[in-house]
Structure formats: C-alpha cells, structure tokens
Amino acid sequence: MTDVVIVGAGQAGFQVAASLREKGHQGRVVLVGDEPGVPYQRPPLSKAYLSGALPGERLALRPQTFYDKHGIELVCGRAVGIDRDRCRVALADERELEYGHLVLTTGTRNRELPVPGAKLDGVLGLRTRADADALRERIDGARNVVVIGGGFIGLEFAASVAKLGLSVTVLEASDRLMRRAVSPAVSAHYRELHERRGTRVLFGASVVALHGGHEVTGVELADGSVLPADLVVVGIGVVPNTELAADAGLAVDDGIVVDEQMSTSDLRVSAVGDCAVYPSRHARGPLRLESVQNAVDHARCLATRLTGTAEPYASVPWFWSNQFDARLQIAGLGTDHDEAIVHGDPDAGSFSVFCFRAGRLVCVESVNRTPDHMAARKLFTAGGSLDRELLAPGFDFRQHVAAVA
Amino acid sequence: MPKITYVQQDGSAESFDVQAGMSVMEAAIEAGVGGIVAECGGNAICATCHVYVDPGQIEKLPLPQADEDAMLDNTACPRAENSRLSCQIEVTEELDSLTVTVPEEQ
Ligand SMILES: Cc1cc2nc3c(=O)[nH]c(=O)nc-3n(C[C@H](O)[C@H](O)[C@H](O)COP(=O)(O)OP(=O)(O)OC[C@H]3O[C@@H](n4cnc5c(N)ncnc54)[C@H](O)[C@@H]3O)c2cc1C
Ligand code: FES
Secondary structure (H helix, E strand, O other): OOOEEEEOOOHHHHHHHHHHHHOOOOOOEEEEEOOOOOOEOOHHHHOHHHHOOOOHHHHEOOOHHHHHHOOEEEEEOOEEEEEOOOOEEEEOOOOEEEOOEEEEOOOEEEOOOOOOOOOOEOEEOOOOHHHHHHHHHHHHHOOOEEEEOOOHHHHHHHHHHHHOOOOEEEEOOOOOOOOOOOOHHHHHHHHHHHHHOOOEEEOOOOEEEEEEOOEEEEEEEOOOOEEEOOEEEEOOOEEEOOHHHHHOOOOEOOOEEOOOOOEOOOOOEEEOHHHEEEEEOOOOEEEOOOOHHHHHHHHHHHHHHHOOOOOOOOOOOEEEEEEOOEEEEEEEOOOOOOEEEEEEEHHHOEEEEEEEEOOEEEEEEEEOOHHHHHHHHHHHHOOOOOOHHHOOOOOOHHHHHHHHO | OOEEEEEOOOOOEEEEEOOOOOEHHHHHHHHOOOOOOOOOOOOOOOOOOEEEEOHHHHHHOOOOOHHHHHHHHHOOOOOOOOEEEHHHOEOOHHHOOEEEEOOOOO
8 A cells, every 4th residue: 555645734735644544545645734733724813813702622633642643743844845756755853754745735925925024023924823823813913904915815814903993904915805816806795795894905005115114004005104003913825835846846836736537647746725736626727725625625536546547637616715705705716716606685795796708607706695605516516507597586596506416 | 511422324422521612513423433534624515514313312402494494405415304413403402302413424
C-alpha cells in the first residue's frame, strides 16, 4: 500500500486523510501542517468564533482521538522542499518524509497591502486562528476600526464587529461590495444592510499609506484625507501557496496546475483545495476556487482515485457567507454572466438572483432563501437550465426543479 | 446527561452521554462517530450531517425550520419522514435515549 504524505493540514488536507481511510486505504497517512494543533474550520473565524459565540474547542474539524483512531499521523512542521526523484519531502527542521504519493494542500495566504505603514502594530489580516485571536484581543480596546477591502472576509469581520457595537469603516477600491463574486443586486443589498447597522462604506477608496509611530493611528487615502484608526483589518484577497510546487518543477499558474483528477504532471503528486487550478466544467476553463465545498469535494475526488476508481471532477461549486442575519448562498459560477433577474423580495430580505450567460442559467445567488439555493444545486448537478420566461412573480423554483430534475 | 445512540448501516451502535446544548452532530464529531461529515460545521448548509431519527422518537423533536427542510431535499441518501440534519437537533434532557441512524452516504 502506498504511503500518502499530505502537505497542508487545513480543510482539504484533513479531508484527503479522512476520505482515504473511509475508502479503505491501508497505507500510512501523514498529514503535515505548519499551524499548531489539530486542523480546524476557517469560516467561523470571521463569524461565530470572532464574536465569541463559538468556543475554541468547537473550531476543530475533528478531535485528536479521530486521528489516533484512524491511524492518521499529524506532523507539525513546515515543508520546505520536495525531492521528486527520491520521493521525499524535506521539513524546515531537517526531518525527511518519504512518500508513495504526495498531496499538496497548502492553501493560500493573505495578500499584503503594498503601502508604507502596512507593518504597524494594529494592522492585521484574518486567515488563521492566531489571526482571529489577535483580532479578538484588539477589538476590546478599539475605537476606530477600518476594514480595507469590501470582500467576504472584510465584510463578515465588519458585521461581527458592528454587532459588538463598534463603529466600522469599510474601504472598497471598486464601486461595489464583493464585486468579484456577486451580482450588483446582491452588492447593493449588502451595502444597505451594513449601512443600516451603522457601518460606513467608502467606494473608490485607494489607500496610499498607514500612519502611526509604533501603533497605527490613521489610514491615508489617495485624496489626501486621513481616517483615524486604531485597528485596521486588511482583506484584499489572497495569494496561493505555490512556491513548494514551483521549486520542485511542477507547473504553476496562479495555483498548482492539475488535471480533471487532481493530478499534477508528476503522477506521484496531486494538489487540491485553494492552492489548485483545475479544468472546471462549470467555468469551461481553468479555475481556482476558495471555498470549503471546493476543498472537500476535491479531496473526496482524489481519495476515490487513490483508492481505485478514477472519476473526473465535476462537483457544482457552492458557497455561503453570513453577515448579520442575512445568509448568502451561491450555487454555480456567476462570473461573466450577461443577465441577472431578481426574484423574490429584496426589501423583505429574502430573494434570489438568477444569473444567465447566453441564455443559460449559470448561477443562483440566494439571500435567506435556502430552498432556491438547494434547488439550484440540484438543477446544476443534473445539468439542467431554466427558461428565463418562467421567472414571473409567484414562480416556485423549488417546485419547478422537483418536477424537472 | 442525556444519552444519544448512533446506529451504523451494519447495525453496530454506539451510545454517548452528551452535554445538553450540543447538537447531535457536534456530539458525533467529538466522539468520532463515522458517517457524519458535517462539511459546513453546523450551519444547515451542506446536508452532510443527515441522520434518520428513530421513528418512535421523531415526535419528541420540534419540526424542522424552513432552511433545514429545504436542505433535506438534497441529501445524498433519500429523504425519509424521519430524516433530519443532526446539526439542527439540539440535545436536551428530554431527548435522553434518542437513537439516530447514520445513512450510507452523505
Ligand atoms: C476568515 C475566513 C472565512 C471563510 N469563510 C468561508 C465561508 O463562509 N464559506 C466558505 O465556503 N469558505 C470560507 N472560507 C474559505 C475556506 O476556509 C477555504 O476555502 C478552505 O479553508 C480551503 O482549504 P485548504 O485546505 O485548501 O486551505 P487552508 O484551509 O488554507 O489550509 C492550508 C494549510 O496549509 C498550511 N501550509 C501551507 N504551506 C505549508 C507548508 N509548506 N508546510 C506545511 N503546511 C503548510 C497552511 O498553514 C494551512 O494550515 C473562509 C476563509 C477564511 C480565512
Ligand atoms: S453540518 Fe452542514 S448541514 Fe449540518
């Protein structure tokens, strides 16, 4: 039986290990991670964990006993090199691990803000449990919180902090929130939601410097204005951790390049999760996604291949984000849609946006409308579309899908 | 503490004393019960914590909320009348001796 070494003990790494055992893999399974403790969930870091509603013990994906019971070896260390000829991974402390198959699940790291002052005290990112703990400590004494970047993580953070009663300013460089990921209707809805809770949102805001001596005191914008700040959270996107793969001569193109079965060009090396670029049926081209669904389904697909039956990856992408009491769920891929139809009642806080590309339904964004979301996942899995003419008031998408899919 | 029993497809069963306030899903994860994936960590959003509640005990549970009801339409194993998302079942003293069966697939 092949010994599998997995580098990166996050959502994807954990799932590869767990699914290998579930599917009967008998060889060694070694999970190498550079963060302390057992692998944990990231989504609550900007939501329930940040606000204190979820205790730290419940962050773990599984307790230590799970790894013991299933013979999954957790190794704490940082992988610094891959010797593909000798099938060995080198760790920073000079240990070496021999593999029959190597899986890279190195994820991403936060993009750094390229301006003076970005390293001042009180300027933080949010990616790891350590980041969340540092933020929690700072939130207590903070008076002026500035969030740089109006994407999912920045907004979830802003919502969690606004709920604690702090005043927050969100700076967004573009002209709407979550621009990369959602339609204008959803952006507008969330803007209103945040503003209603007292959060200030500034668009077209370009940060040129952070002020302060040791601690941050202000954020300077391109127009010369300076916003007072004693806590700055930077959420301007991520960079995939591909150095290990690139140094080992594997193809990298905004992610570790893999085929439909998550294999790199070296048959003994695979990559899954946030760090992998794969040929997506839904994007009709190479895609790198940052979501729990993507990490878990990639991992399951790979474990299936490594234990016998190969199937090309075909899962429907889906994603969620919680901000205040609005639950956003996205099914499919909405990038480059050319038509968006709002269905339901945005004013009442429950609606879906149906996004079409060339007349074909490619994405459904639902706000507090889980039935639509689940129906969309079902429809996309079945390969179906929707006649846009049906989207009249009173149309029940769930019933429709139950009848056709 | 209320006792919860998890039955696998092969008929094997494990019982655990669970602290009230935890969900049936969380208790399963903590105890290492197989077959409960819980991809979304209890957000009623992934439908991978599906269980079948003992039919004789289903009346003890409050009816599913709309979100849970919609999720149950898309479970990997067919939905039955006693299908529930284990992350949405909060363990209380009244649920002592609750028995749930883990489906073949999530
Ligand atoms: C605050 C926050 C909120 C989120 N909310 C949501 C949400 O609501 N819904 C959703 O779907 N997704 C959400 N996500 C995204 C989701 O968490 C990621 O898509 C998912 O964790 C990706 O899993 P992964 O295993 O690919 O990467 P990660 O979970 O990032 O794991 C990678 C691991 O590899 C380690 N590593 C990297 N290089 C090395 C090395 N050389 N040696 C050893 N270890 C290494 C890293 O330290 C890390 O622990 C959120 C993410 C964050 C940060
Ligand atoms: S854990 Fe995801 S629905 Fe229950």
